[in-house]
Amino acid sequence: MRELLDLSRSGRQAAATLLYLVPSAGLVFGLVHLIGLAPELALLTGLIAAMLGAEAHAAVNRSIERKAVRKELQELTSLAAGLSRDLDDAADKIVELEERIERETEERMERIFSEIRVVEGLVKRLAEARGFAAAAPAPAPAPIExxxxxxxxxxxxxxxxxxxxxxxxxxxxxxxxxxxxxxxxxxxxxxxxxxxxxxxxxxxxxxxxxxxxxxxxxxxxxxxxxxxxxxxxxxxxxxxxxxxxxxxxxxxxxxxxxxxxxxxxxxxxxxxxxxxxxxxxxxxxxxxxxxxxxxxxxxxxxxxxxxxxxxxxxxxxxxxxxxxxxxxxxxxxxxxxxxxxxxxxxxxxxxxxxxxxxxxxxxxxxxxxxxxxxxxxxxxxxxxxxxxxxxxxxxxxxxxxxxxxxxxxxxxxxxxxxxxxxxxxxxxxxxxxxxxxxxx
Missing domain, CATH: 3.20.20.450 (EAL domain)
Known part of the structure; x- marks a missing residue:
């Protein structure tokens, strides 16, 4: 991926250089015919101007890319922060669920133990009631657990x-x-x-x-x-x-x-x-x-x-x-x-x-x-x-x-x-x- 990006960047720089060759050629022509500068020196000056223009163009592009990269990094940082909050919320919910399950289990066991104690109480009550006469009022019933x-x-x-x-x-x-x-x-x-x-x-x-x-x-x-x-x-x-x-x-x-x-x-x-x-x-x-x-x-x-x-x-x-x-x-x-x-x-x-x-x-x-x-x-x-x-x-x-x-x-x-x-x-x-x- 990095090689592809480098190739893309090099291609854009070469295209920018070619883009600036046209005005540089005009500059060379003007220096030779209008000022009377030697063709070799005018050609060198045009090349330098084309390269300077391409470099300036590349600098502007790099600045734009840096801003884009900085923006992407900010978005990734925000996303990471959001994921961190979601993970914290999920952890809190897991803890809450565990506590609720434990509480419900304890309540359920308490109901079961209550039922067991009641059965024992019924046995005791019926055993006490066995000696009662049907026609006469009974004394207080036996205790229930x-x-x-x-x-x-x-x-x-x-x-x-x-x-x-x-x-x-x-x-x-x-x-x-x-x-x-x-x-x-x-x-x-x-x-x-x-x-x-x-x-x-x-x-x-x-x-x-x-x-x-x-x-x-x-x-x-x-x-x-x-x-x-x-x-x-x-x-x-x-x-x-x-x-x-x-x-x-x-x-x-x-x-x-x-x-x-x-x-x-x-x-x-x-x-x-x-x-x-x-x-x-x-x-x-x-x-x-x-x-x-x-x-x-x-x-x-x-x-x-x-x-x-x-x-x-x-x-x-x-x-x-x-x-x-x-x-x-x-x-x-x-x-x-x-x-x-x-x-x-x-x-x-x-x-x-x-x-x-x-x-x-x-x-x-x-x-x-x-x-x-x-x-x-x-x-x-x-x-x-x-x-x-x-x-x-x-x-x-x-x-x-x-x-x-x-x-x-x-x-x-x-x-x-x-x-x-x-x-x-x-x-x-x-x-x-x-x-x-x-x-x-």
Missing amino acids: ASAPMAQDQATPPTVADSTVPPPKPEKRLEDLNDEELLETIRHSLETNRVDLYLQPVVNLPQRKIMYYEGLSRLRTESGEIILPRDYMRVAEPAGMMPTVDNILLFRCIQVVRKLAQRKSKAGVFCNISAFSLLDEDFFPQFVEYMQHNTDLAQHLIFEFSQATVNGAGPVEQASLDALASLGFRFSMDQVTDLRLNPAALHDRNFRFIKVSADTMLEGTHSAGDIHAADLKELLKRNGIQLIVDKIEQEREVVDVLEFNVGLGQGFLFGEPRPVRDSVLKETPAKAPEMPLAAD
């Missing part, structure tokens, strides 16, 4: 193995069981992990697009018969077993919430918590501690309590609610039968949803301030609370409810509670199917 299960990478809650307690034999139909037999059946269902999460959609009206899900727990007997909450809560609550049921339900709800987050879905999940869990001095503090490390769930997870639980909340229950509210979690009140509400006070306690049945809404005017059902939606809206009309089962009820300008509905008409498919909880985000989450 960590009550917040919810390791997001575990597909299903682990089965609690306990070979010392066989199931009731022969297994009877649920309606034929007495309370003691029903309690033993419930306990065995918990020990053998026959607890399923059912989801029922909450839709917007009138479009009927799924906006939320309500998580409902169902127990299964060994023969596959479903034990509904109205059947198991009657004997499970006095036996101190509801925190265990809530614990498993919460685990499953969080699994669904994480799947929704992976799909970039904005749908939330209502998760019911019983009054017994709010009062459980072992379950609830450790549950709150777990939630402190998982506040990202607050966008999608809404804790739901019955109106009886909310109205009957004492200092302990209220402190439990306050602890969750301080972490940013929202609440919903369901099973509302009395519309004499204080929306402002409920909003201050972080209640953002209230569920009223279609029958209650359509009964008409209610006492205490002459609040009409038609005004309830706007009253709640002014206080930052959304009204959900549930238990909608017929199209004519939808028409009547829409006259109240209700925006959210729930009921068998829009979808029955259906069990969550195991594949939804086990699949990777890349293979996650679209809605619905529940089995057809």
Whole structure:
């Protein structure tokens, strides 16, 4: 390359010399004929003038080349500086990525260890509950090592193995069981992990697009018969077993919430918590501690309590609610039968949803301030609370409810509670199917 440049430069210099020979020849002619200078001396003078002109031309070209080279060097220097900055930025991003991966790994391991501790706690709780009588109230449940299960990478809650307690034999139909037999059946269902999460959609009206899900727990007997909450809560609550049921339900709800987050879905999940869990001095503090490390769930997870639980909340229950509210979690009140509400006070306690049945809404005017059902939606809206009309089962009820300008509905008409498919909880985000989450 350098030889080519030298040849190019030499060629330009020779061309410049030839260019200046023409005026030099004129100079020689003038010196000979006008001044009478000897031809040899005039020729020498012309040659010298041609060479001086060529050299001057070459000097000018070299100056131009030096400026061009200097400009290229400046551009290369700027480019090198830019590359250096890019390399520094890349190094910073690599360090940041390593720190984030390390942090996420630690959080993930902490969730896994929390799940392991919870399984141990469930075993201990069920072992303690074994000696309880079905008809008599139970003493305080046995301590749980960590009550917040919810390791997001575990597909299903682990089965609690306990070979010392066989199931009731022969297994009877649920309606034929007495309370003691029903309690033993419930306990065995918990020990053998026959607890399923059912989801029922909450839709917007009138479009009927799924906006939320309500998580409902169902127990299964060994023969596959479903034990509904109205059947198991009657004997499970006095036996101190509801925190265990809530614990498993919460685990499953969080699994669904994480799947929704992976799909970039904005749908939330209502998760019911019983009054017994709010009062459980072992379950609830450790549950709150777990939630402190998982506040990202607050966008999608809404804790739901019955109106009886909310109205009957004492200092302990209220402190439990306050602890969750301080972490940013929202609440919903369901099973509302009395519309004499204080929306402002409920909003201050972080209640953002209230569920009223279609029958209650359509009964008409209610006492205490002459609040009409038609005004309830706007009253709640002014206080930052959304009204959900549930238990909608017929199209004519939808028409009547829409006259109240209700925006959210729930009921068998829009979808029955259906069990969550195991594949939804086990699949990777890349293979996650679209809605619905529940089995057809």
